[in-house]
Amino acid sequence: MDYHWNWMFFFQETDDGLKYYDWILSGLGWTTVVSLASLAVALLLGSALGVMRTTPNRWLVGIGDAYVDLFRNVPLIVQLFMWFFVVPELVPEKLGLWMKQDLPYVVIAVVGLGLYTAARIAEQVKAGINSLSRGQRAAGLALGFTEWQTYRHVRLPMAYRIVLPALTSEAMNIFKNSAVTYAVGILELYFQYKQIIEKTSQVLEITIVVTLAYFALAFVMNRLLASIERRTRVPGLIVGGKGSN
Amino acid sequence: MRKTLTMIALSLSAAGLAAPAHAQLTGTLQKIKDSGAITVGHRESSVPFSYLDAQQKPIGYAMDLCAKVVDAVKSELKMPNLKVNYQAVTSQNRIPLMQNGTIDLECGSTTNSVARQQQVGFSVAYFITSVRMGVRKDSGIKDIGDLDGRPVVTTTGTTSDQLIKQNEKGKTIDVKNIYGKDHADSFLMVESGRAAAFVMDDILLAGLIASSKNPSAFAIVGPSLRDEPYAVMVRKDDAPFKAIVDKTLVGLMKSGEAEKLYNKWFTQPIPPRNVNLNFPMSPALKAAFENPTDKGVE
Numbered sequence: 001m002d003y004h005w006n007w008m009f010f011f012q013e014t015d016d017g018l019k020y021y022d023w024i025l026s027g028l029g030w031t032t033v034v035s036l037a038s039l040a041v042a043l044l045l046g047s048a049l050g051v052m053r054t055t056p057n058r059w060l061v062g063i064g065d066a067y068v069d070l071f072r073n074v075p076l077i078v079q080l081f082m083w084f085f086v087v088p089e090l091v092p093e094k095l096g097l098w099m100k101q102d103l104p105y106v107v108i109a110v111v112g113l114g115l116y117t118a119a120r121i122a123e124q125v126k127a128g129i130n131s132l133s134r135g136q137r138a139a140g141l142a143l144g145f146t147e148w149q150t151y152r153h154v155r156l157p158m159a160y161r162i163v164l165p166a167l168t169s170e171a172m173n174i175f176k177n178s179a180v181t182y183a184v185g186i187l188e189l190y191f192q193y194k195q196i197i198e199k200t201s202q203v204l205e206i207t208i209v210v211t212l213a214y215f216a217l218a219f220v221m222n223r224l225l226a227s228i229e230r231r232t233r234v235p236g237l238i239v240g241g242k243g244s245n
Numbered sequence: 246m247r248k249t250l251t252m253i254a255l256s257l258s259a260a261g262l263a264a265p266a267h268a269q270l271t272g273t274l275q276k277i278k279d280s281g282a283i284t285v286g287h288r289e290s291s292v293p294f295s296y297l298d299a300q301q302k303p304i305g306y307a308m309d310l311c312a313k314v315v316d317a318v319k320s321e322l323k324m325p326n327l328k329v330n331y332q333a334v335t336s337q338n339r340i341p342l343m344q345n346g347t348i349d350l351e352c353g354s355t356t357n358s359v360a361r362q363q364q365v366g367f368s369v370a371y372f373i374t375s376v377r378m379g380v381r382k383d384s385g386i387k388d389i390g391d392l393d394g395r396p397v398v399t400t401t402g403t404t405s406d407q408l409i410k411q412n413e414k415g416k417t418i419d420v421k422n423i424y425g426k427d428h429a430d431s432f433l434m435v436e437s438g439r440a441a442a443f444v445m446d447d448i449l450l451a452g453l454i455a456s457s458k459n460p461s462a463f464a465i466v467g468p469s470l471r472d473e474p475y476a477v478m479v480r481k482d483d484a485p486f487k488a489i490v491d492k493t494l495v496g497l498m499k500s501g502e503a504e505k506l507y508n509k510w511f512t513q514p515i516p517p518r519n520v521n522l523n524f525p526m527s528p529a530l531k532a533a534f535e536n537p538t539d540k541g542v543e
Contacts, residue, residue: 185423199360201360
């Protein structure tokens with residue numbers, strides 16, 4: 001292959017006076033912001049939906065199930081386009097104009113990515129709660145806890161510990177999925193990747209660097225949550241695949 | 246070794262001798278001779294340069310020009326039955342695919358730029374595009390100054406947004422840059438009122454407007470922010486092959502045949518929907534046909 005390698009271009013100046021590595025750092029920053037904000041949205045909403053789906057109330061279960069079915073079965077990029085292009089045309093005209101001209105795009109990206117991931121987290125939280133023996137809830141109620149208190153003090157603390165490995169995957173996925181938000185105009189890492197290819201044509205160098213950057217982001221998230229998993233372990237209580245130790 | 250061969254080929258052509266078929270060939274010509282096939286890279290939706298028709302066959306102005314180049318290669322190598330393969334490329338993969346030998350020439354809408362010349366070679370320009378603004382007529386935007394404080398869209402991974410940045414630096418125009426995923430997305434941003442203007446190659450704007458629901462609602466306005474030459478992409482430092490490509494294109498330009506092909510694609514209804522782009526030859530392109538050049542844009 002007849003390729004002209006040039007690793008030094010990262011230190012060349014761009015049209016806007018910054019260096020190319022500044023573009024990558026700025027992309028990394030936006031990727032991190034969008035991912036963490038979406039993760040927060042997804043954890044809050046996903047937990048609420050997961051809990052709803054385990055309550056005795058049929059309406060709450062129905063709403064939770066419908067949400068998961070809808071958001072888990074539509075591709076992420078289609079959902080982002082729905083929020084970005086379609087929703088502003090469906091709401092009252094003034095609100096639509098505000099959404100199109102004043103609302104920062106990052107809000108749409110965070111909502112889109114957050115709601116998509118929430119459906120997946122809801123599924124995991126539900127699975128975690130359902131994996132507990134029914135006696136846990138009964139014992140809580142017998143001690144005089146309300147339904148909500150059995151969630152808050154008995155079931156959720158255990159359910160989260162059980163599904164933490166699955167949530168770790170989700171937290172890593174969100175960094176990788178955030179690349180799709182370039183499609184709604186977020187200047188994140190993948191966007192900068194495309195821009196730098198167009199400007200420098202140094203495809204291989206930039207691809208290697210961006211690959212490593214995504215790997216690093218997901219890997220840091222993985223290590224972080226693994227350490228949380230270790231710190232929150234309750235000896236003798238959680239029964240993982242191989243029993244506790 | 247290869248360098249020496251290139252030198253030999255160069256001195257042969259410098260002496261006015263077309264390298265005879267029995268002489269040592271180099272680079273792309275050697276590869277074509279050995280494999281018995283030439284692979285033409287084409288685009289899928291660069292109307293009217295290189296795109297797929299209703300039968301998924303690549304057609305367009307650049308494809309017509311490249312067909313002539315392929316004919317020239319056939320007669321140069323004395324291989325009338327040379328097999329012609331077509332390979333679709335995108336703006337992301339066209340340069341790597343050229344470098345790794347997947348395609349032998351690329352016929353699409355590729356700007357010949359100095360940065361790209363680090364990686365690949367370019368023929369003489371067969372089209373000159375001007376970067377201008379596509380706007381809704383009811384927006385009242387006539388010039389670049391009218392953009393102050395307005396959102397302006399361009400497509401991710403194209404060269405046009407540099408111009409917005411350069412214009413921001415030079416003048417006191419403060420625009421809000423937004424980015425569409427592809428040209429259709431960017432155009433939708435103008436159509437839906439998210440962006441006041443779409444800064445892009447005028448020919449692409451003309452294509453988007455011509456195929457929109459209501460072409461009369463849009464206009465291409467403002468001065469040219471920059472002229473960019475479109476050229477056939479070949480491998481870097483492959484002078485014998487580039488010479489054949491250039492000789493063919495220059496011949497077409499001088500004989501008037503290139504202009505005929507231009508009119509066929511730019512001023513008449515074209516497939517698949519019989520849209521007429523109404524895009525007569527610009528003075529810049531007429532000049533480029535008179536004095537063909539392979540100079541890249543900065």
